Structure formats: C-alpha cells, structure tokens
Amino acid sequence: MMRDSCHIAVLVFPFGSHATPMLNLVKGIAASAPENVKFSFFSTAESSKSIFPGSAAKCDGDFSNIKAYDVWDGVPEHHVFSGNAIFARIGMFLDATPGNFDKAMKEAEEDTGLKLSCLLTDAFLWFSADLAEKHGVPWVPFWTAGSCSLSAHLYTDEIRKLGATTEETVGMIPGFEGLSIDDVPREILLDNEQSPLSLLLHNMALNLPRANAVVVNSFEELDPAITLDLKPKLQNLLNVSPIPLIAAAAASRTEPKFAANHDDECIKWLKKQDETSVVYIGFGSSVITLPPHEMVALAEALETCKSPFLWSLRDRARKSLPAGFVNRTSGFGKLVSWAPQMEVLASGKVGVFVSHGGWNSVLESISFGVPMICRPFFGDHGLNSAMVENKWRAGLKVKDGVFTKNGTLNALELVLNGEKGKELKENVQLIKGLAIDAVKPNGSSMRNFQELLKVITMS
Incomplete structure (x- = not known):
C-alpha cells in the first residue's frame, strides 16, 4: 500500500x-x-x-x-x-x-x-x-x-x-x-x-x-x-x-523530447552555423584546468583548423591562451564563460564535442548523437574515454592523453572530415536511437x- x-x-x-x-x-x-x-x-x-x-x-x-x-x-x-x-x-x-x-x-x-x-x-x-x-x-x-x-x-x-x-x-x-x-x-x-x-x-x-x-x-x-x-x-x-x-x-x-529554450548568446550564435559543423569544447567542473602548454596547443589547433568553434572557458583560464588568439579567431570562433551544454549538444549544430570524458558529458553527447574527442584527467575519465573509443566507437581519445597541436588537428580532421568520422557519426547516431528507445x-x-x-x- x-x-x-x-x-x-x-x-x-x-x-x-x-x-x-x-x-x-x-x-x-x-x-x-x-x-x-x-x-x-x-x-x-x-x-x-x-x-x-x-x-x-x-x-x-x-x-x-x-x-x-x-x-x-x-x-x-x-x-x-x-x-x-x-x-x-x-x-x-x-x-x-x-x-x-x-x-x-x-x-x-x-x-x-x-x-x-x-x-x-x-x-x-x-x-x-x-x-x-x-x-x-x-x-x-x-x-x-x-x-x-x-x-x-x-x-x-x-x-x-x-x-x-x-x-x-x-x-x-x-x-x-x-x-x-x-x-x-x-x-x-x-x-x-x-x-x-x-x-x-x-x-x-x-x-x-x-x-x-x-x-x-x-x-x-x-x-x-x-x-x-x-x-x-x-x-x-x-x-x-x-x-x-x-x-x-x-x-x-x-x-x-528535449526542447532547447535558452535564448542566450551561445544558442543565438549556434543558430547561425551550419549543421554538424561546430567544434564544441567544454571540460565540465571548475576543478579541471588544462596545463598552459595544452591550452596553447588546443588553441593553435583550433586556429589552424578554422572550423567554427564554441569554447566554454572560464575567464580566469583565458590568461593561458596565445596572445591575440581571441581577435584572430573572432570570425569563426566564440568563447563563453558558461554554456547550456545539453542545449548546445541538442542543437544539431555540433560536429564534435571536445571533452574531459566525464560521465555526464559522455552520456549527453552520445544521447544527442555527437561524436567526441576525449582528454581524460582523473577518476572514471580514462575508462569512459576508452569505452567511447574502443567499445562504442563513438569518438577518439587524444593521442597519449594530452593535447598537442598536431595530435589535436589530426583528431579534428578525422572526426569532422575523414572516413573515420563518418563511421563515428553513424555509430553515435545508432546509440542515440537506443537512448531514445530506452x-x-x-x-x-x-x-x-x-x-x-x-x-x-x-x-
């Protein structure tokens, strides 16, 4: 009773x-x-x-x-x-x-x-x-x-x-x-x-x-x-x-159904981008901070790649960006101090999610059909990243687990433009279907x- x-x-x-x-x-x-x-x-x-x-x-x-x-x-x-x-x-x-x-x-x-x-x-x-x-x-x-x-x-x-x-x-x-x-x-x-x-x-x-x-x-x-x-x-x-x-x-x-109802700057900017074209970068908790040399490597890869990017980056971390990076990438990139992550991933505009491999981010990404590039830090990040790459085949882990300019460029090219990327997108769409059915x-x-x-x- x-x-x-x-x-x-x-x-x-x-x-x-x-x-x-x-x-x-x-x-x-x-x-x-x-x-x-x-x-x-x-x-x-x-x-x-x-x-x-x-x-x-x-x-x-x-x-x-x-x-x-x-x-x-x-x-x-x-x-x-x-x-x-x-x-x-x-x-x-x-x-x-x-x-x-x-x-x-x-x-x-x-x-x-x-x-x-x-x-x-x-x-x-x-x-x-x-x-x-x-x-x-x-x-x-x-x-x-x-x-x-x-x-x-x-x-x-x-x-x-x-x-x-x-x-x-x-x-x-x-x-x-x-x-x-x-x-x-x-x-x-x-x-x-x-x-x-x-x-x-x-x-x-x-x-x-x-x-x-x-x-x-x-x-x-x-x-x-x-x-x-x-x-x-x-x-x-x-x-x-x-x-x-x-x-x-x-x-x-x-x-x-999941309805994106925020009308903030992220969503307004995303609406102007092509479908599945955007590189979204977000590392979740404030506990996670990229080492300065990795911050530079990631920024240089994004600048060279020239794909539109949305980077959720707290203000205090921006001091590690290369000088002039924000101005040089303003035509195709956007930095924000916070992003409504689920709505970003649900928008249909994101072609790859660059993440730490935390479970919430992994689950949200595959549930909305977005392939990942993972850079694990601690806890379950490494295991989640290994499952993404080796078991579900829904993304990649960065080479040797750290951002380098060339390694990051190669990963972005594979996911966004290569044959491997097509396979990853097909796999993650299948997983999205399983999530919706569940x-x-x-x-x-x-x-x-x-x-x-x-x-x-x-x-």
Missing part, C-alpha cells in the same frame, strides 16, 4: 558533478510521484547554492515538494585552504560523516513532522546502508556515473591482483574485452591506506549488495554485457537514463524508472 505520506531523504556527495544528476533524478521522480511524496535534499551549503536557483532553502515553483537542508562540510571555522584543496575538502567532509547527515535528517523530520521513509543517496555514501538500517527504511543508492565504472569498482579485488604495472587487459570483466588496466580508475589500483577515496570506493563496492535497489545513470542497451553481469551481483539494478529525457517523458506521459513508454529505462518509483514510495 502507498504510505499516507512518503518522506524521502536524498543524501548528496557534494563534490564534482555528483549533485546535478542527483537533483535531476529527484526532479524526475517528483514530477511523476503522487503529491504525498516529499523530498528532503541534504548537501553542503556551497553545493546547494550552486544547483538550486535563488534560495538554497527550496527548489523552484514546479518542485515545491523538494526542500534543501544544509549539512556541515567538515571544515573548521576560519580554516584557510591553500592551492587546489579539493581532496582536502573531500577528506574533511568524509570525516564529518555520517554525523552531519544524521543531524540534518533529524532536523528535517522535526521540520516536516514526517518520519523518513526511504534513503535515496549517492552511492559514494556507503555508510547510508547503516543509516537506513537504523531508521528501518529502504536504502537506494544512485551511481551517478556509467555502468562500466560501477563494474570496475565491483571488481576491485580482482583488478588489484593483476598489479598496477601489468600489461594484461582487464578482459576478465564482462564488457571490458580489449581494455587495458591503464584505463581503469586510479583509485582501484591504490591500496586503501594510500587514499581516503580508494577506501571510500572499496567500502561502497562491498556494501552495494545490501541496497534494496541500485540506480545507475545509464541505459541498459549501452552496455548489455555489463548490465547482464551486474544484475546477479545487486538486488535490483535499475538503469534510468538519459534522465532529462526520462523526466520529460514521465511528466508528460508522451514520447520523450525512455519511450515501454523502454528499458522507463520501466526501470517506474520500478524505482515503486521502491521508494511503497511500504
């Missing part, structure tokens, strides 16, 4: 690109769930401020059943960080868990007058298994990346036995045939004592089988061998992406989404 009132606790890992897909998933659920379902969204104040419009206290008017609560980030008062402190911040945050979440959840229960009925959490927050058990409610972790990286983490012990220096492939993992051990996330190869993040991810892999359901930010048809292998390992594996299409279709009960009324992702609704709202 449906509970008289459902109070879903949403626990967020507030770093990198984790919070946005979680909020998108919750919005999709909120748009489809009955009115008696309420969501308390727990993240740090800084993270919530970045993803909620206006006040971090609540979501926008269409989602009044989602309310944000701040959890302590673990940083002592008056503490000053130096340099790139992302891993220090993550360490302090993890040291504060689970007490910071427990305190905020009690506040939400008192505020709403409703006991929690389910924990929907980032899969990184493996301790949520114990929190859910303590509250006597289901635990539903959300893996915000792809099934390939989830599988890699579940096979951590087997991969570590191969050794970090081996030249062997990781082909013993279903769906990984032909991939190298160099492609798997670095944290898998580290001893748990060397890295708090390695310990976190290993604990996650050990605890995920306890979950009532595991939600994955992908669709089954993208990695069928991996999906088939994961299902017996987890209680209820639910691939529910592409989430923006899922949310639109679930809310309207119609065929999935979110149709009887598609795999839509069926899994409906199952997710049942898991989190039924007693």
Whole structure:
C-alpha cells in the first residue's frame, strides 16, 4: 500500500558533478510521484547554492515538494585552504560523516513532522546502508556515473591482483574485452591506506549488495554485457537514463523530447552555423584546468583548423591562451564563460564535442548523437574515454592523453572530415536511437524508472 505520506531523504556527495544528476533524478521522480511524496535534499551549503536557483532553502515553483537542508562540510571555522584543496575538502567532509547527515535528517523530520521513509543517496555514501538500517527504511543508492565504472569498482579485488604495472587487459570483466588496466580508475589500483577515496570506493563496492535497489545513470542497451553481469551481483539494478529525457517523458506521459529554450548568446550564435559543423569544447567542473602548454596547443589547433568553434572557458583560464588568439579567431570562433551544454549538444549544430570524458558529458553527447574527442584527467575519465573509443566507437581519445597541436588537428580532421568520422557519426547516431528507445513508454529505462518509483514510495 502507498504510505499516507512518503518522506524521502536524498543524501548528496557534494563534490564534482555528483549533485546535478542527483537533483535531476529527484526532479524526475517528483514530477511523476503522487503529491504525498516529499523530498528532503541534504548537501553542503556551497553545493546547494550552486544547483538550486535563488534560495538554497527550496527548489523552484514546479518542485515545491523538494526542500534543501544544509549539512556541515567538515571544515573548521576560519580554516584557510591553500592551492587546489579539493581532496582536502573531500577528506574533511568524509570525516564529518555520517554525523552531519544524521543531524540534518533529524532536523528535517522535526521540520516536516514526517518520519523518513526511504534513503535515496549517492552511492559514494556507503555508510547510508547503516543509516537506513537504523531508521528501518529502504536504502537506494544512485551511481551517478556509467555502468562500466560501477563494474570496475565491483571488481576491485580482482583488478588489484593483476598489479598496477601489468600489461594484461582487464578482459576478465564482462564488457571490458580489449581494455587495458591503464584505463581503469586510479583509485582501484591504490591500496586503501594510500587514499581516503580508494577506501571510500572499496567500502561502497562491498556494501552495494545490501541496497534494496541500485540506480545507475545509464541505459541498459549501452552496455548489455555489463548490465547482464551486474544484475546477479545487486538486488535490483535499475538503469534510468538519459534522465532529462526520462523526466520529460514521465511528466508528460508522451514520447520523450528535449526542447532547447535558452535564448542566450551561445544558442543565438549556434543558430547561425551550419549543421554538424561546430567544434564544441567544454571540460565540465571548475576543478579541471588544462596545463598552459595544452591550452596553447588546443588553441593553435583550433586556429589552424578554422572550423567554427564554441569554447566554454572560464575567464580566469583565458590568461593561458596565445596572445591575440581571441581577435584572430573572432570570425569563426566564440568563447563563453558558461554554456547550456545539453542545449548546445541538442542543437544539431555540433560536429564534435571536445571533452574531459566525464560521465555526464559522455552520456549527453552520445544521447544527442555527437561524436567526441576525449582528454581524460582523473577518476572514471580514462575508462569512459576508452569505452567511447574502443567499445562504442563513438569518438577518439587524444593521442597519449594530452593535447598537442598536431595530435589535436589530426583528431579534428578525422572526426569532422575523414572516413573515420563518418563511421563515428553513424555509430553515435545508432546509440542515440537506443537512448531514445530506452525512455519511450515501454523502454528499458522507463520501466526501470517506474520500478524505482515503486521502491521508494511503497511500504
């Protein structure tokens, strides 16, 4: 039976690109769930401020059943960080868990007058298994990346036995045939004592089988061998992406569509370009900064190529561009400090997406039928890039994993003009079709989404 009132606790890992897909998933659920379902969204104040419009206290008017609560980030008062402190911040945050979440959840229960009925959490927050058990409610972790990286983490012990220096492939993992051990996330190869993040991810892999359901930010048809292998390992594996299409279709009960409705400078500029002619460059999170020599190499390649380009580049990074680059390329290129990425990729104007290989970018690119050139940095970027190039054949990884002028020029020429590019475009269009089919009324992702609704709202 449906509970008289459902109070879903949403626990967020507030770093990198984790919070946005979680909020998108919750919005999709909120748009489809009955009115008696309420969501308390727990993240740090800084993270919530970045993803909620206006006040971090609540979501926008269409989602009044989602309310944000701040959890302590673990940083002592008056503490000053130096340099790139992302891993220090993550360490302090993890040291504060689970007490910071427990305190905020009690506040939400008192505020709403409703006991929690389910924990929907980032899969990184493996301790949520114990929190859910303590509250006597289901635990539903959300893996915000792809099934390939989830599988890699579940096979951590087997991969570590191969050794970090081996030249062997990781082909013993279903769906990984032909991939190298160099492609798997670095944290898998580290001893748990060397890295708090390695310990976190290993604990996650050990605890995920306890979950009532595991939600994955992908669709089954993208990695069928991996999906088939994961299902017996987890209680209820639910691939529910592409989430923006899922949310639109679930809310309207119609065929999935994505409408670009921004009228900003990016979209205005794109409308003037030829179909599939534009090189779009974007490296996602502010954590990622190209080394100056790679910035120069990429800029010189774009200037020599002379294809129209749209580069999402923060103002502080522009100091590394070659002198006069902006003026010399103003006739065919555009630099912006931020771009509405999904709308750019959905425009039909982009011929190739130059990216870091983060999962959100990969999923958006292939879901909108745009081939990629990947320059991986950390985490799952290398594995995602290897899947793009070697398994899905939907793009390329830059030679030796770094931008050089000639290497970048060759990659752009291959994708935009060569026979290889035609093959990549055909492949990525096939994947786009699979993504669209997955979110149709009887598609795999839509069926899994409906199952997710049942898991989190039924007693």
